[in-house]
Amino acid sequence: MYFPSNKLLQLFAFTLTTAASPALADFIGDLSLQPTGCEKTELCTLGADFGYIDPRGLGWKADKDDVTDGASIPRWAQKFVGIPFDPAALPAAVLHDHYLKSVRPVRGWFQTQRMFYEALREGGVAESRASLMYAGVLIGSGKWITRMKGKPCNLGPGIACTNQTVEITLETQPETYGSDKYTSLLASVQSQIESGAIGQETVEALVRAELPNDIYLHNPSGQIIEIVEVGTFATE
Numbered sequence: 001m002y003f004p005s006n007k008l009l010q011l012f013a014f015t016l017t018t019a020a021s022p023a024l025a026d027f028i029g030d031l032s033l034q035p036t037g038c039e040k041t042e043l044c045t046l047g048a049d050f051g052y053i054d055p056r057g058l059g060w061k062a063d064k065d066d067v068t069d070g071a072s073i074p075r076w077a078q079k080f081v082g083i084p085f086d087p088a089a090l091p092a093a094v095l096h097d098h099y100l101k102s103v104r105p106v107r108g109w110f111q112t113q114r115m116f117y118e119a120l121r122e123g124g125v126a127e128s129r130a131s132l133m134y135a136g137v138l139i140g141s142g143k144w145i146t147r148m149k150g151k152p153c154n155l156g157p158g159i160a161c162t163n164q165t166v167e168i169t170l171e172t173q174p175e176t177y178g179s180d181k182y183t184s185l186l187a188s189v190q191s192q193i194e195s196g197a198i199g200q201e202t203v204e205a206l207v208r209a210e211l212p213n214d215i216y217l218h219n220p221s222g223q224i225i226e227i228v229e230v231g232t233f234a235t236e
Contacts, residue, residue, distance in 0.1 A: 025122045026053045031091055033068075039085040042069050052095055054118055060107075062098035069097075089133070092119035100142060105170075108222025109143045117200050131198040135189045138207045140182045143173040143216040147224045162227045173216065185210050 032047035033039065046068065051061040062068075070085035070093060096116040099107055107115075116137055120130040147169050150162030176182045189206050197206060208217050215224065 025055050025118060027051070027091055027119075027122065028053065031094065033085075039070065042085070044068055044070065044085075046094065050091070050094060052091065052115070052119055052122070054115055058115075060095050060099065060115055060119075062094050066094070066098055068094050088124040089120055091123045092116050092125075095119055096137070105144050108220070109141075109145060109216055110220040110222060113137050113141065114200065117203075127198050128193060131193050131200075131203045132190055134200065134203050135193065135207055136186060138204070138217065139185050139189070139211070140175055140177040142175040145171050145216050145219060145222055145224060147171055147226065149226045149228045152227045160227065162225060166228065171215075 028051035029049055031050050033044040034047045035044075038044035044067070046062060046064050046066045049061060049064050051059060053059050070090060092115075096112065096119075099105070099112045099115075105112075113134065117130055117134040120133060121127065125133070148165050149167040151164045151166060153161040153163040155161045185207075188210060189203070192206055193203070197203070204217075208214070211217055
């Protein structure tokens with residue numbers, strides 16, 4: 001569903017400030033690309049703000065003048081997932097690009113990948129193709145996670161408890177598109193998807209099985225919380 005672009009800010013404000021039950025996903029605004037014909041050069045800018053409300057009622061927005069190449073997976077991988085600027089996949093790609101290219105991530109990495117899959121499906125991409133594209137970004141996109149260290153609190157033997165953060169760091173991993181490992185992993189997952197293993201949670205399980213030690217995949221909250229003993233930090 002598309003809303004007139006002049007309603008974009010009003011609807012976003014309402015969505016982000018109103019407690020609501022889970023809603024159907026919606027795109028907000030008109031996805032316009034500039035200059036005319038830029039799809040041929042695979043380098044476009046957004047002519048207006050463009051948004052999306054995911055199935056949990058969470059708002060996502062790409063800004064006017066954002067630059068997009070029309071695909072969240074590079075050219076060499078398009079034989080698996082389709083051409084750039086495919087009208088069905090473009091809304092998801094534009095939003096995915098915005099959140100992955102942010103200097104300071106405001107959403108978790110895993111949360112951002114889930115939005116990509118859900119926006120693909122909302123845009124009309126078939127589940128089998130959306131599943132493969134989702135696997136592609138889960139394996140190859142740049143990743144980030146917040147690691148927090150906190151002081152312990154005592155709630156009894158064997159209870160993990162922390163109630164004061166003493167250090168926060170952002171850990172990142174560069175994208176791996178095009179590497180031998182990426183190619184091998186995607187081919188393995190692709191064969192399973194082509195055999196009928198499709199859908200968001202199914203693909204997540206497939207990729208986790210291929211990467212059992214990946215902290216980004218196995219901490220979907222986007223945070224790793226570690227308890228440190230008092231006196232560990234010189235500021236205490």
